[in-house]
Amino acid sequence: MAQHGTQAHSHLYGVILAGGSGTRFWPLSRERFPKQLLRIIGEETLIQQTVRRLLRSMPPRRIMMVTNEVQAESIKLQLTAWKEELADNYILEPEGRNTAPAIGLAAIRLVRQDPEAIMVVLPADHVIARPAQFQQAIRVGEKLAQEGYLVTFGIRPTRPETGYGYIQPNRRAGLGGKQKPLGYRVAQFIEKPDLPTAQQYVQSGRFFWNSGIFLWKASSLLEELAQQQPRLFRGLKQIDGLIQAGSSISQLVKPYRRLESISVDHGVMEHSARAAVVPVDFGWSDVGSWGSLEEVAKKNSSGNVTNGNVVDLGSRNSVLFADQRLVATIGLTDMVVVDTPDATLVCPKVLAQDVKKVVGILKKRRAPERLEHRTIFRPWGSYTVLEEGTGYKVKRVTVVPGRRLSLQLHHQRSEHWVVIAGRARVTRGEEVYELQAGDSTGIPKQTPHRLQNPGKVLLEIIEVQNGAYLGEDDIVRLQDDFGREPKTDVSNDNLKRRT
C-alpha cells in the first residue's frame, strides 16, 4: 500500500467499467458471469488484476465500479480484500446503455465529491502485461488532463484488426514534454475499419489502436458532454438526483431507458477539440475472444494454450481449455476447444468471434447455459447443481466458516441435507441442532430453516430437493445476514437465482 502513499493527496480516481455481457468468452463466461470475473491468465481474475493495477496509482477508496446489480454481487465476492474501502464505490446501472452514460454518471458523482477530480476510465476485463508502465502512462496522462485534455491511450497496432477503433494523431500538434512530446492532439478517430483500410493503417505506422482507456478531469468530460450530448447530460443529472434522493434501482429503470445508448468515443471524443492521444506500450490486450487468448496466455512448445484435464495428441496453435472433465484432442490446428460442466465449444480460432451468435441462439431458446454456470457463488459460500430432473434437484452446497444462509422457507419443496464435510448448525422450526459428516436431516416444505457453518473448515452438504416446483424464487427470506431483501426475488427471466 506504500506505493500510492505519495498520491494520497492527488485528485486521481479510477473508474472501472464492469458491466460485460459475457458472450465472447462463452461458455467460460456467462451473462451473469462475464469475462472480468474469469481467471484467464495468472492467479487473479481480470477485475482483481484491474484493481491491483490501479492501486499502484491511488488508494482503494478512490476506485469506483460502474456495473449492474447482479454482477455487483459477484464482483464484491472477488474484491473482498478491499471490501470496506470499496463498499460505497459501486454505481449500479439498471441496464447497460453503452459507455457514455456510465462514465457520465461517474463523472457527475466525482465532481460533487472533488471538483478537481481526474478520472482514469478503464474496462474491467483487459489485460495489461506491464503494470509499471501503465502506472507511468497514468502519470503522463494526468499532466495532460490537468491542462484540460481528454486523454486516450494509443496502442501501436501489431495486426490489421478490424474489431478495434483506430486513432490518427496530429503529429504536428505535440503536447507537453520539452524534447519529446508526451502526446498529440487527435487528428481523427476511425470506427472499426474494413480489412484493406486496417492493413494500410498498420503499414503506415501513423495510427494507433484505441485502447478504450481514458484519462481526464471529470469536469472537462462533463463540459464536453453538456455541449455535445445535452440531452444525455440532462438525463444523467436527473438520474443522479434520483440516486441522491435515495431512489431504488427499479425506480431508475424508466429514466435510464430514455438515455441515448452511445459510446464515449462516438458521443464525446470524436468531436472534441480537446481530444489527445498518449502513445503507450504497456502490453495491452482486450482479450476480445478465445482466438486472441494466445496474445496474453502462456503457450506450450506446440503453441497450444492448455488448461485443465486435457489429453492431447499432436495439436498445434490451439486453445484447449478444460476443467475437471476429460477432454481428448487429436491433431487440431488453430482450433478452440472450451469445456465447462454444462457446455462445450468447438470452433476454429478465426471463427471464435461467432460465439456471440451461439449465445444469441441460446438466448432465444432461453437455454440456461448462456445465463449462469452450474456453480453459483454467494456471500455465504456457493452451490453447484449436480443434476435436475422432474420433481427433484441435487446440489452440493458449501458454507464458509462462520457464515450462514438466510432464515428461509419454501412453499413448494422439501429438502434433505447430508453433510459430507465440516460441521453444520441447522435451524428447523423451533429446533437448533448440529450435524457432522455422515449425518442427515430433512426440511419439510413450509418449515422455516437455516444452514450455518459454526466450524473452522468449509461445510459441504449434498442437498436433495423434492417438489413439483423447484425454482430458486420459491424462497421466503425471514432474516438475512447479507442485507438481501426479505421477499421473493423477481428476475428478468424464468431462471431464478438467490438462495
Next chain:
Amino acid sequence: MAQHGTQAHSHLYGVILAGGSGTRFWPLSRERFPKQLLRIIGEETLIQQTVRRLLRSMPPRRIMMVTNEVQAESIKLQLTAWKEELADNYILEPEGRNTAPAIGLAAIRLVRQDPEAIMVVLPADHVIARPAQFQQAIRVGEKLAQEGYLVTFGIRPTRPETGYGYIQPNRRAGLGGKQKPLGYRVAQFIEKPDLPTAQQYVQSGRFFWNSGIFLWKASSLLEELAQQQPRLFRGLKQIDGLIQAGSSISQLVKPYRRLESISVDHGVMEHSARAAVVPVDFGWSDVGSWGSLEEVAKKNSSGNVTNGNVVDLGSRNSVLFADQRLVATIGLTDMVVVDTPDATLVCPKVLAQDVKKVVGILKKRRAPERLEHRTIFRPWGSYTVLEEGTGYKVKRVTVVPGRRLSLQLHHQRSEHWVVIAGRARVTRGEEVYELQAGDSTGIPKQTPHRLQNPGKVLLEIIEVQNGAYLGEDDIVRLQDDFGREPKTDVSNDNLKRRT
C-alpha cells in the same frame, strides 16, 4: 418368428463374436462398454441388430455368443427379449486371444451338440444395411459349406482402405451355380496393404474386402484347425474338457493364456485349400471409427451426422455427437466431436483412428474414463455417479418395477437415500418399510440393507455415500436375485464395480 420356422430343422447356427475392446468409439464406447452395446444407428444397439439379423435364418436358441464375463452381463441386459432361449448360449473367455481360439471353442461345442452343425461366424458390432440380402447370402454360403468349403463373404471395395484385409478370388475356379458361380475358390488372402497397393486393388476390380463374416461346417473348421494349428487345437480341446467338467472361469485363465493368440484368417483361412469367397452386397460396414460413421448414419443437408444437444453454426461433413450436455460447434469441416458425461473427444475425421492411442494413454494413467461410463446398467436397474469427492459419492439409482438389489452391507460407508420418483421398499437390519418421493432414510455402516421397487413405475433415488473408502468392492452380498456371488468382488483393476 415365423420367418425361421422353415429352418427349424436345418443345421445352421450363429456364433457372434462379442468381445470388443471399446477403444475405437471412445468416449462413447468404453473398455467395459464396447461398440456392440451402442445405439450408433437405428433404434437398436449393434448387438441387438446382429441377433435380429440372424433370426431371419435360425431360431434364437441356435445363436451363441463368445464374449467375456464382464461384457456378458451387459449383453444379457440388452438381449432380454431372448433371455430364456439364449441363457445357455454364452461361451465366456477368460481373456481375448483373437478370433481363432474363440471360434474354435464354439466349433468344438457345436460339433458335440450337432455333428452336422454349420456355423455363421460374425462380429457383434458390424452394420448390415440390407438384412434380407444378408439372409440370402447365408443361404448361398450354406450350400458351399455343406460341400466342405470354408466360406468368407467378400465385399466390393469402395475406397482404398488400408485397415482391412483383401481377398483375391480365383476367377477360374467358380463354385456351385449352373449359369453363374455362387462363389470362388480363394487365390490369396492379403493382410492390410499399403495405400498404393490398396489403390491398385480397388482399381483392378479383382479384389474383395474380407468382411470377417464366415460360414462353414463346424467339423470342417476343426479339421483344418487340427491340421494347421495342432497345438491350438489340443489346447482348445483341453479347455473344452475343463468347461465340461465344470471349471470356473478363473480356472481357465492359465490354460487360456497358453493358447496362441491368432486370427482365424491368418491361422486357418490363408493356408486352407478349402477357402472360398462369396461376393455379397448387403450394405456391410464395420463402422471401424468415428470417421466411418457417415457410411451408415443419416446425414443432414450439410453432411453432418448429428446427435443430442448440438447447436451448430455452419459445420460441414462432421460427426457431432452430444448427449444431454450442450455442445456448440462453429464452422467445423470434416471433424469429429463426441461428448459424454465425463469425457469429450475432438479430432479431424482422418485422425479418428488415433483415438486408440488416447485410450492407451488413459489406460497407463488408470483414468476411469477409459473403463466405464458414469451410468452403469445392472440386472435390477442402473446407477449414475453424479459426483465423487473426498469422503463422499453421490449417485442416482434406478430400480426396475418388481426388482431389488442384493441384501448387502458395507463395512466402511454409510448411505443416505432420498426417493425422487416411485416407491421404495427398504430393508434395514430387522426393519422393512416403504418410502415415497420426498422421503428419505439412512443406512449406517455394517447394517444389512436392501432396496426394492415394489411399485409399477421406475423407482429413482439419490444416494449419498459417506466414508473413508467408497470403492464398489466394499460390499458383502448376503442374498442376491441375480446369482451374483455372495462375496467381495475381485476385479483386474483398482476401479471396482458391482452393486
